[in-house]
Amino acid sequence: MKKYLLSILITLLFMPSYLIAQDPEQKLKDKGIILTATSQPIGNYVNVIRVGNLLFLSGKGPNKPDGSIIIGKVGRDLTLEQGYEAARLVAINHISVLKAELGNLNKVKRIVKVLGMVNATDDFTNHPKVINGYSDFMVEIFGEKGKHARSAVGMNSLPSGIAVEVEVIVEVEN
Amino acid sequence: MKKYLLSILITLLFMPSYLIAQDPEQKLKDKGIILTATSQPIGNYVNVIRVGNLLFLSGKGPNKPDGSIIIGKVGRDLTLEQGYEAARLVAINHISVLKAELGNLNKVKRIVKVLGMVNATDDFTNHPKVINGYSDFMVEIFGEKGKHARSAVGMNSLPSGIAVEVEVIVEVEN
Amino acid sequence: MKKYLLSILITLLFMPSYLIAQDPEQKLKDKGIILTATSQPIGNYVNVIRVGNLLFLSGKGPNKPDGSIIIGKVGRDLTLEQGYEAARLVAINHISVLKAELGNLNKVKRIVKVLGMVNATDDFTNHPKVINGYSDFMVEIFGEKGKHARSAVGMNSLPSGIAVEVEVIVEVEN
Numbered sequence: 001m002k003k004y005l006l007s008i009l010i011t012l013l014f015m016p017s018y019l020i021a022q023d024p025e026q027k028l029k030d031k032g033i034i035l036t037a038t039s040q041p042i043g044n045y046v047n048v049i050r051v052g053n054l055l056f057l058s059g060k061g062p063n064k065p066d067g068s069i070i071i072g073k074v075g076r077d078l079t080l081e082q083g084y085e086a087a088r089l090v091a092i093n094h095i096s097v098l099k100a101e102l103g104n105l106n107k108v109k110r111i112v113k114v115l116g117m118v119n120a121t122d123d124f125t126n127h128p129k130v131i132n133g134y135s136d137f138m139v140e141i142f143g144e145k146g147k148h149a150r151s152a153v154g155m156n157s158l159p160s161g162i163a164v165e166v167e168v169i170v171e172v173e174n
Numbered sequence: 175m176k177k178y179l180l181s182i183l184i185t186l187l188f189m190p191s192y193l194i195a196q197d198p199e200q201k202l203k204d205k206g207i208i209l210t211a212t213s214q215p216i217g218n219y220v221n222v223i224r225v226g227n228l229l230f231l232s233g234k235g236p237n238k239p240d241g242s243i244i245i246g247k248v249g250r251d252l253t254l255e256q257g258y259e260a261a262r263l264v265a266i267n268h269i270s271v272l273k274a275e276l277g278n279l280n281k282v283k284r285i286v287k288v289l290g291m292v293n294a295t296d297d298f299t300n301h302p303k304v305i306n307g308y309s310d311f312m313v314e315i316f317g318e319k320g321k322h323a324r325s326a327v328g329m330n331s332l333p334s335g336i337a338v339e340v341e342v343i344v345e346v347e348n
Numbered sequence: 349m350k351k352y353l354l355s356i357l358i359t360l361l362f363m364p365s366y367l368i369a370q371d372p373e374q375k376l377k378d379k380g381i382i383l384t385a386t387s388q389p390i391g392n393y394v395n396v397i398r399v400g401n402l403l404f405l406s407g408k409g410p411n412k413p414d415g416s417i418i419i420g421k422v423g424r425d426l427t428l429e430q431g432y433e434a435a436r437l438v439a440i441n442h443i444s445v446l447k448a449e450l451g452n453l454n455k456v457k458r459i460v461k462v463l464g465m466v467n468a469t470d471d472f473t474n475h476p477k478v479i480n481g482y483s484d485f486m487v488e489i490f491g492e493k494g495k496h497a498r499s500a501v502g503m504n505s506l507p508s509g510i511a512v513e514v515e516v517i518v519e520v521e522n
Contacts, residue, residue, distance in 0.1 A: 043302060044309040045324040049286045051228065051345050054399065056287040059325030073296075112397045113404040115515070117327055122421075124505045128391060135392040150393040151407030151515045153465055154505030157298045157328030167289070167325045171399050217476060218483040219498040223460045225402065225519050230461040233499030247470075291501055331472045331502030341463070341499045 022143040024105040028095070031140070035096040036065050047097045053109070055101065055170040059117075060093040061162035062086035071161040075124040078163055083118065086163040087133030094168055095141065102172060110171040111138050111148040117165045120154035127152040134166050196317040198279040202269070205314070209270040210239050221271045227283070229275065229344040233291075234267040235336035236260035245335040249298040252337055257292065260337040261307030268342055269315065276346060284345040285312050285322040291339045294328035301326040308340050370491040372453040376443070379488070383444040384413050395445045401457070403449065403518040407465075408441040409510035410434035419509040423472040426511055431466065434511040435481030442516055443489065450520060458519040459486050459496040465513045468502035475500040482514050 028035065038047055041058065049056045062070040062085075074083035099105055116131030118124070131152035138146035148168075158165050202209065212221055215232065223230045236244040236259075248257035273279055290305030292298070305326035312320035322342075332339050376383065386395055389406065397404045410418040410433075422431035447453055464479030466472070479500035486494035496516075506513050 041324075043306050044313040044321060045288070046321050047323070049284060049321075049323045051284070051286055056323040056343070058323040059327070110397065110399070112399055114393070115325075117325075120505050122330070122504045123509075125507060125509050127505070127507045132391050139392040147392060147394050147397075149395070149397045149404040149406040149515075150389075151463075151465075151513060152507060153407070153503050153513060155327050156296045156330040156470070156504040157294050157301070159299060159301045159326060161297075161299050165325060165327060167323075169404070215498075217480050218487040218495060219462070220495050221497070223458065223495075223497045225458070225460055230497040230517070232497040233501070289499075291499075296504070329501050330470045330504040331468050331475070333473060333475045333500060335471075335473050339499060339501060341461075341497075 024108065024141045027141045028105075033092060034065065035092070035099050038093070038096045038100050048101050050101070050172075053172050053174065054112070055098070055172060057094055057097055057168045057170065059165045059167040060090050060097070061159065061165050062089035063093055064089060069160060070163045072163050073119050073121055074130055074163055075121040075126075080126055080129055083130035083163055084133035087116065087131050087166065088137045090164055090166045091134045091137035094166065098170065105141075107173045108142060108145060108170060109173050111142060111146050112169040112171050114148050114150040115167045116150060116152040117155045117158065118152065119158045119161070119163050119165075122154075124154055127154055130164065131166070134164075198282065198315045201315045202279075207266060208239065209266070209273050212267070212270045212274050222275050224275070224346075227346050227348065228286070229272070229346060231268055231271055231342045231344065233339045233341040234264050234271070235333065235339050236263035237267055238263060243334060244337045246337055247293050247295055248304055248337055249295045249300075254300055254303055257304035257337055258307035261290065261305050261340065262311045264338055264340045265308045265311035268340065272344065279315075281347045282316055282319060282344060283347050285316060285320050286343040286345050288322050288324040289341045290324060290326040291329045291332065292326065293332045293335070293337050293339075296328075298328055301328055304338065305340070308338075372456065372489045375489045376453075381440060382413065383440070383447050386441070386444045386448050396449050398449070398520075401520050401522065402460070403446070403520060405442055405445055405516045405518065407513045407515040408438050408445070409507065409513050410437035411441055412437060417508060418511045420511050421467050421469055422478055422511055423469045423474075428474055428477055431478035431511055432481035435464065435479050435514065436485045438512055438514045439482045439485035442514065446518065453489075455521045456490055456493060456518060457521050459490060459494050460517040460519050462496050462498040463515045464498060464500040465503045465506065466500065467506045467509070467511050470502075472502055475502055478512065479514070482512075
């Protein structure tokens, strides 16, 4: 019995780290998140372009599963908490794009770079706390691989008056 | 004769797709677009940096061939149609930079990622329709290779009061 | 003696250019710039992510060595000169991040792409002159390797009301 346990321990020690990293597909299930089908953009652009091992994702907004969107300026029409929830929805939408592109979210190697744009008043100062809704969700789902470089800034206006727009660069496995 | 046609057909079928893709140089001629010489920026930066097969282009504005620029806020000083035209001019300016860098536009493999920034009022909501002026032109000239990932957002102000500024990442052939 | 000088000249002629390029570590010393320790961000993101030979740095603001930050809108609360100084501080902060990541700044191959975001009024037009504070400093320290592609734009608001935020992509030696 001891010998058996020892061999398991040795196997775990020499296992590639990605095999013991958390499974983003399982994490989504645990949280009861249903990824909705991502619609192709209307216009001459696409949701994602791959160059080598990098995916460049188009800016996405806070679309709810029912198809509605969260609109308004954070700090005037929406509270900080509502802004956080909007940013979390953008993360779910980006993960839907990744799922459609990769088939399996375990192919994500690293969330690389996030540009988080908050529809904000000109005296708003808490952009990082809003975009944390995006960053926190990425780390909940992808663990350490979800930690990224980031900017969080305030926009004068966004398409359809959405509260948050985020664009992201993602590294994928070969 | 039939045999001759068949051999052409077979050749076309097995030709690499880039050989039958549209010729951007010819497309520009067909449209009567004259690329103007791109001036080097005043300051300690440049129009484009190449890293491997990626070109990172500096943000450009709506400079007309006569040297004048389109200024004003879309939704207040400029109509949606004027914003669209401004974005189209930015695309022409970026293609001028690509031509100067590459010599031949057929070396463009893919327009990868566009950040389209509209000088807009704080209640403007039609940024995508403005930036379509940029995206549509890229697809007119480069065909499928012109389709990109994109964000279209609203800025509080832009250099010299220009209506639109766009930055872009482009993949080139080896 | 002549023979000796000649051999030095020939050696210099055939030396790889990077060996005669300026030393950024020495340049910082010459200017009396002390790089402060970069704090890790509070939140689920990091200062920098490396993919291949590219570093993606998080947006940084104008933190002074004493820990205070420069806040205010350029064109209303701050003059152009104060905006320039703020942008220069952001460059120092990014170089601190590079030093912490690379150990030696001579590993920087190229400052690739800068997105310079100015906290500005909606009629401000001199964003490039503000972001020159960042660009000029990069070229002072890294020489030709410091010249980059760039956008300089106006934001409605920035975190904590900082005057300038910049994000940057940097290429490093193998």
